[in-house]
Amino acid sequence: MTMASDALYPYLLDPKLTTQVWGGDELVKLYGKNGDPNARLGESWECWDEDRVRNGPLSGSTVAELRARLAARLLGDVDSSRIFPVLTKIITAHDWLSVQVHPDDAYAQRVEHQPFGKTECWYVLAAQPDAEIVYGWNRDTSRDEYEARVADGTLGELLRKISVKEGDTVYIPHGLVHAIGPGVTVFETQQASDLTYRMFDYNRLGLDGKPRQLHVEKAADVLDYAQTTSGTLRQIEYNFEGLDRTALIADENFIVERVTAVAEPATMATSDRPLILMTLDHAMDVSAAGGSAVLERYQTALIPAAAGRCTVASRGPNAPFMYVTPPANDHQLPARLLAAGVAQADVDAFMAQFRSGDASELERAPL
Template sequence: MTQQMPLYPLLLAPKMSKAIWGGQALVERFHKPGSPEDTLGESWECWDENSVANGPLAGHTIAQLRATLGSALMGELDPARLFPILTKIIDAQRNLSVQVHPGDAYARRVEHQENGKTECWYILEAGADAALYLGWNRATDRAEYERRVADGTLGELLRRVSVESGQAYYLPAGTLHAIGAGIVLFETQQASDLTYRIFDWNRVGADGKPRPLHVEKAGDVLDFHAAHFAAVTPLTYELEGLQRTALICDPRFWVERIDVGAAGGEVNLEGMPLVAMALGEPVQVAYDEGVVDLAPFQSALIPAGLEHIRLCAPASREAGLLAAAPPADHDAVRRRLASAGVSVERSDAFTTQFAAARGAEEATVKPLAR
């Protein structure tokens, strides 16, 4: 690690991605770079190749800073390994393809990649009839799946779930899914872009040709049980002057909404780097050496070496942010909830929602710590 390099909250320059199903919301309402004429689908907010946009480290990527800052940036994570989570804002003005992501074991064995892809969504905007497609409306099997893909009737088995802004959804690897039209959401996922496309609504890509499908590999990893997905039941608690709402608790990442008032409060980084994105109002991120302003829908990576930060929003009582991080260990979220006085019963009721990923997949997850 280079001892002389400064340490401060790192504002990140997003990577913008065009998509045939995207729109103009990322530029017009979420203040992202680009032209209003562009059909933008994704803003990659935090990933290994994002560049820093502020201070002395401006222009350096997270990958470069892993090498130079080491544990000061990564904490208990191995700085030689890819930053383990990726966050995005996704603007779905048309349906995304019906798809599935593999788990870690399949990704390593078949794709020779380190991670599969478990992910979660926080709904930022949803039209009046907006919906997600999550899993099967009844149990099926591979033979029926392949037959329905071939004859074009797969849509009859898709489970449609109406959504509202402020809801969170959890998608373990193996979940059949698609984001429906009229939704803008914040996605937290494992750092993987492995996607097996199954059905693309009979449309063509930018080149005028149908986009490739991955029916066989999808069949290898799909969960064919009947789905019972619903919005996560969140858990709200107070800690160090802040109202916090736990949304997701997975072995690979946790996600919370933190409401920030004028008085503000402190966040303990728990030995890990933290990804933070302000919601509709500016938020100030204070650390021992100064303050960094986080604009609405701007993301920052908070180095683990800062140990703690203070959040406040002098101009608004409505400000908030989404926070995501890899857990130091599988009990990190439970310890935080216990320190806030949350009962074991409430804590268990929240964490039990994510037990599905702690079964077959958990045994194959590589430890995050060195």
């Protein structure tokens, strides 16, 4: 690796691995993580405040320490005062995750005294045949019915299950009841919060041999009780900055895309925001601000906003990678789509999956 003298370069991150009652050995055997394959690993926290840099002059620093040292040079026009605002993970499920829900920012601040609630999304990296997730209610319900069904053990009769496959995208706003099913591996992007309210956990014991804690009343406070009719998301394929991209998610918390690097180097603008890049099946070279590094398969790099631009090139076959950035507003991706020639109606339909309104006033929004 070569490095820039001013400590701005691609920061390769060491992820945190977590054991889970529903975990297995895939993170080690299939995704190359440095852990015990017998430890029932379920999550790899690819980019978050406590991950450590493993390369260059800032090696050993946590992302939190980068925030303190670099401030706007790391995060640009994104608030750097509290916590790195986005958390990315690989989640592999050997069994059902608990039936759960997350609060919004206001509830998190008022009740939990934490800065963020939790909206998240999943890009399905792998799924066994007939794999399913829980996604919302199969009909309208109410707090009273929810509490009664938790008490008598019939909550499952209200849960809506949908099939998922590799390449699907699922958006999970705060308030939506959900759960990942067995045989599903996802790349998750979420607000930087671990606030999870479990409603049902299959009466199983945790890794400590004790029942896992439920949060029935807090879940009741934050649940959306309306029937859910949506499912996996519409995606948009386009080309921008010489790279083939698939737009997956664009809301006020994060932008998520799947991008493909080729052997010919291509340069992406940071647009005054940090970039989170995670390779998929193949390695690629990444350079920024005079520093460069090799990003091996399923590894994550954080590109500081002040780098201005980031160049990527595959090593051998084309190298698809996940691209995440915390936007200052949710106009950035629609503006790129319009600049790339995507029809206004298609942009509007894509954005309608995440918020009300349309993108009709975004032609001049910054890229």
